Amino acid sequence: MTESAAIHIGFDDLVALLKTIFVRNGVSEPNAQILAENCAGCERDGSLSHGIFRMPGYVSSLKSGWVDGKAVPEVEDVAPAFLRVDAKGGFTQPAFFAARSHLIEKVKANGVAVLAIRRSHHFSALWPDVEPFADEGLVALSVVNSMACVVPHGGHKAVFGTNPIAFASPRAGSAPFVFDQASSAIAHGDVQIAARAGHDLKPGMGVDRNGEPTTDPKAILDGGALLPFGGHKGNSIALMIEILSAALTGGYFSGEFDWSGHKGAQTPFTGQFFVVIDPERGGNHAFADRVAQICDLVLDAGQDRLPGERRHNTRKAALANGIPLSPQNHDMLMALATP
Numbered sequence: 448m449t450e451s452a453a454i455h456i457g458f459d460d461l462v463a464l465l466k467t468i469f470v471r472n473g474v475s476e477p478n479a480q481i482l483a484e485n486c487a488g489c490e491r492d493g494s495l496s497h498g499i500f501r502m503p504g505y506v507s508s509l510k511s512g513w514v515d516g517k518a519v520p521e522v523e524d525v526a527p528a529f530l531r532v533d534a535k536g537g538f539t540q541p542a543f544f545a546a547r548s549h550l551i552e553k554v555k556a557n558g559v560a561v562l563a564i565r566r567s568h569h570f571s572a573l574w575p576d577v578e579p580f581a582d583e584g585l586v587a588l589s590v591v592n593s594m595a596c597v598v599p600h601g602g603h604k605a606v607f608g609t610n611p612i613a614f615a616s617p618r619a620g621s622a623p624f625v626f627d628q629a630s631s632a633i634a635h636g637d638v639q640i641a642a643r644a645g646h647d648l649k650p651g652m653g654v655d656r657n658g659e660p661t662t663d664p665k666a667i668l669d670g671g672a673l674l675p676f677g678g679h680k681g682n683s684i685a686l687m688i689e690i691l692s693a694a695l696t697g698g699y700f701s702g703e704f705d706w707s708g709h710k711g712a713q714t715p716f717t718g719q720f721f722v723v724i725d726p727e728r729g730g731n732h733a734f735a736d737r738v739a740q741i742c743d744l745v746l747d748a749g750q751d752r753l754p755g756e757r758r759h760n761t762r763k764a765a766l767a768n769g770i771p772l773s774p775q776n777h778d779m780l781m782a783l784a785t786p
């Protein structure tokens with residue numbers, strides 16, 4: 448998209464537009480507000496594989512009856528440092544928000560707490576779930592599993608989802624240190640974007656329906672599969688994420704849920720795991736300074752930039768000038784919002 452062709456929209460206006468679309472498609476008012484802020488935040492930050500690109504998928508899943516936009520999550524306090532949430536077949540973010548303040552109370556009381564969400568649909572980036580904890584001085588790690596489209600290292604059948612992991616830590620004098628990455632060589636959303644744009648992928652990311660290596664995103668989407676990043680090492684991380692997000696929470700593994708009866712379903716029905724830590728309990732009252740120190744060492748040693756930096760720069764520009772939407776994307780949103 449050329450900058451001159453872009454339509455710039457303010458964050459609040461984008462949230463209002465997305466909320467209208469969610470409500471029109473059967474999402475309750477409070478759930479729609481949470482989802483709209485999340486999705487608009489991804490677009491604002493340049494997380495384009497999980498911004499407005501996902502709106503047709505959200506709508507399609509809602510229309511198929513696969514996800515309950517009105518679900519009211521149930522929070523269970525199961526131990527001094529352990530909360531469980533049954534999302535009741537709804538989206539994960541409202542389930543997370545239902546437990547969030549209670550989770551922080553537990554972290555403050557115990558130094559650490561775990562949140563296990565099950566029966567939930569996560570269709571977004573993970574950084575919005577962890578970054579706000581770091582803004583409040585806490586360290587947070589979260590993982591979520593998705594839909595089976597990743598073949599285990601050396602294997603022949605997709606078992607894992609693209610299973611992202613996100614981590615956030617306060618960092619003195621700067622925005623928090625945050626990374627958010629799929630455990631597959633590439634996120635499924637980026638494969639869809641490449642297929643749509645007619646771009647090839649880098650070698651080593653996926654296989655076609657015969658298990659042969661391919662750089663063609665369409666061959667991956669049409670019966671092929673993705674590979675874990677970094678061979679057996681990414682494989683173990685993907686497996687750990689299945690264990691934490693599904694076995695531990697009581698959610699489904701990425702290959703376990705059956706959405707075949709819901710034509711148009713796109714949102715994975717799995718689970719999400721969080722661990723949140725109060726770094727003050729480490730007894731090192733200079734925690735955020737120490738984080739800044741190690742980040743500076745990495746930059747001084749030649750790394751171009753830290754994870755999260757591109758996002759924060761994109762956010763800054765979007766807040767100053769508006770969020771750039773291509774005319775096609777703008778039209779797509781208007782069509783979804785119009786009765």
Ligand SMILES: NC(=O)C1=CN([C@@H]2O[C@H](COP(=O)(O)OP(=O)(O)OC[C@H]3O[C@@H](n4cnc5c(N)ncnc54)[C@H](OP(=O)(O)O)[C@@H]3O)[C@@H](O)[C@H]2O)C=CC1
Nearest residue numbers: 571572573593609611626627628629634754755756757758
């Ligand atoms: N809900 C779900 O089930 C799933 C969601 N996803 C989401 O998809 C998104 C994309 O994942 P993925 O494709 O793996 O992300 P990327 O590979 O684009 O980025 C991963 C991380 O690395 C950072 N990074 C990228 N390039 C550099 C660099 N040159 N130097 C330093 N840091 C860098 C990014 O920071 P920055 O953002 O600043 O560029 C980001 O924190 C994620 O938000 C993830 O949560 C993925 C799979 C499933």
Ligand SMILES: O=C([O-])C1=[NH+]CCC1
Nearest residue numbers: 570593609634635636
């Ligand atoms: O990009 C991705 O891999 C996914 N995003 C939501 C579900 C899977």
